[in-house]
Amino acid sequence: MTSTSTRPAWGSRFNRFTMRLLKIGIIGLLLLVLAMEMVSHAPERKPPIFSWVAWVEVAVSLFVIFVYFWYQPGRKRWIAAASIASLVATVLDLFYDQGIRGVGTAELLALGLLMLFAVRHWDAPPGRWVAYATGAAAMLIGVARLYGNELQDAAIGGTLLTGMALTTVIGFGSYLRSMDKLRRETQEEVRQAERLELAREMHDFVAHHVTGMVVLAQAAQVTNTDPKQAFADIEEAGLAALTSMRRMVKMLRNDDAGAGTNPLGDLAQIEDLVERFNREGTDTTCFISPELAGSTVAPEIAATAHRIVREALTNVRKHARGATRVRVVVAAASGNGLEVSVRDDGRAARGRLADSGGGLGLLGLGERVEAVGGQLRAQPRPEGGWETAAWLPRAAAEAQPQH
Structure with missing residues (x-):
C-alpha cells in the first residue's frame, strides 16, 4: 500500500x-x-x-x-x-x-x-x-x-512568419483552453454523480428508519404495548433518522467530499442493525462468518454488505406480510468472495406502505453491487417468502466494475 x-x-x-x-x-x-x-x-x-x-x-x-x-x-x-x-x-x-x-x-x-x-x-x-x-x-x-528593411520581400515574409507563429500560439492556447473546460466538466459530472449516489443513500437511510417508526406506530395501535415504551422506541428511531439525515446532508453540502468518504456501516455494524430490527417485533437472527472479521474484507465491500442487509430489512418491513422469521447470513463464498443473504417467510404486502417507493431501493442497491464487481439477486423463495442475496469480492483490488 x-x-x-x-x-x-x-x-x-x-x-x-x-x-x-x-x-x-x-x-x-x-x-x-x-x-x-x-x-x-x-x-x-x-x-x-x-x-x-x-x-x-x-x-x-x-x-x-x-x-x-x-x-x-x-x-x-x-x-x-x-x-x-x-x-x-x-x-x-x-x-x-x-x-x-x-x-x-x-x-x-x-x-x-x-x-x-x-x-x-x-x-x-x-x-x-x-x-x-x-x-x-x-x-x-x-x-x-x-x-x-531594404529587402521588401524579406519584410513581407518576416511579417507573414510572425503572423503564422502567432496563429500557432493562438491555436495551441485554444486547445489548452478546451482541455481545461473538458476537465472542469468531467469533474463536475463526477461530483454530480457522487451527489446522486449520496441522495440514493439518503433514501435508504430515511426509508429504513421512517418505515420502522410507521411499523412501531401501527403495532402500538393494535397491541397492548406500553405507550411509554412505544413512544420511546419511536423516539429512538426518529433520532436515528435525524442523525443519518444530518450526516448525509452534510456530505451533500461538502464539495470536497471524495469517494473515500463512506457514510455506510461495516460488517461489525450488521449485527447492531439486525438487533434493532429484532427489537421491533420480528424474530431475526444473524450469522457472520468469523473468517471475514478483521482486514480480510475491503472497507467498500463491507459497506456494500451493510447496505444490502439494511435495504433487505427495509423491504421486509414494507412488503413482507406476516413475516415471523428473518435470517441474515454473511458467509465466505467461492472465488475469494463473500455472500450476503437475507431471507424471510412473509407474503407480498399490499397497501399504501407497500406502494411508497417500491423498487427504487433495489435499483440503487443493484447499481452499488455492480459497481464493486458483485452480483445481486432478489427473488421469491420456492418454499415461500423472499430472498435478497449478493456475491461480493473480498479484496479492494477486485472491486472493479464489470463490463
Whole structure:
C-alpha cells in the first residue's frame, strides 16, 4: 500500500520540477537573446547600448519576461500591463529612430508565451481584450524589426512568419483552453454523480428508519404495548433518522467530499442493525462468518454488505406480510468472495406502505453491487417468502466494475 500511494506524489513532484526547470531554461534563453541584441550591430551602425530608446526597450523586455516567470493562472492584468508597455515602447522606437537597430526579439518571444496564457484563460479578468492587445503588441514588434528593411520581400515574409507563429500560439492556447473546460466538466459530472449516489443513500437511510417508526406506530395501535415504551422506541428511531439525515446532508453540502468518504456501516455494524430490527417485533437472527472479521474484507465491500442487509430489512418491513422469521447470513463464498443473504417467510404486502417507493431501493442497491464487481439477486423463495442475496469480492483490488 505504501509504494502504491507514494507513486502519484512522486510523479506530481517530478512533473512540477520538470516544468520549473523548463521555465528557468526558457528565461535563461530569453535573457541571453536580450544580451546579444544589446551588443550586436551592423558594420555601419552603433550597437543598441548607445541608444536610450534601446534601454527603454530592455526595461520593457525584462518586465515582460518577469510577467511570464511569475504568471499564475487567471492573473491576466499583468499580461495586459506588459502588452500596453510593449506597445508604448515599440511606438516610441518607431517614431524616435536614431539609426540604431532596435531591441525586441526576446520581448517578442516572451509576448508569444503570454499570448498562450491570454488565450488559455480567455474569460479571466480583466477581459478578452487582453489577448487582442497582446497579439497587437507582438505583431507590432515584428513589423518594427523589419521597418526600413531594404529587402521588401524579406519584410513581407518576416511579417507573414510572425503572423503564422502567432496563429500557432493562438491555436495551441485554444486547445489548452478546451482541455481545461473538458476537465472542469468531467469533474463536475463526477461530483454530480457522487451527489446522486449520496441522495440514493439518503433514501435508504430515511426509508429504513421512517418505515420502522410507521411499523412501531401501527403495532402500538393494535397491541397492548406500553405507550411509554412505544413512544420511546419511536423516539429512538426518529433520532436515528435525524442523525443519518444530518450526516448525509452534510456530505451533500461538502464539495470536497471524495469517494473515500463512506457514510455506510461495516460488517461489525450488521449485527447492531439486525438487533434493532429484532427489537421491533420480528424474530431475526444473524450469522457472520468469523473468517471475514478483521482486514480480510475491503472497507467498500463491507459497506456494500451493510447496505444490502439494511435495504433487505427495509423491504421486509414494507412488503413482507406476516413475516415471523428473518435470517441474515454473511458467509465466505467461492472465488475469494463473500455472500450476503437475507431471507424471510412473509407474503407480498399490499397497501399504501407497500406502494411508497417500491423498487427504487433495489435499483440503487443493484447499481452499488455492480459497481464493486458483485452480483445481486432478489427473488421469491420456492418454499415461500423472499430472498435478497449478493456475491461480493473480498479484496479492494477486485472491486472493479464489470463490463
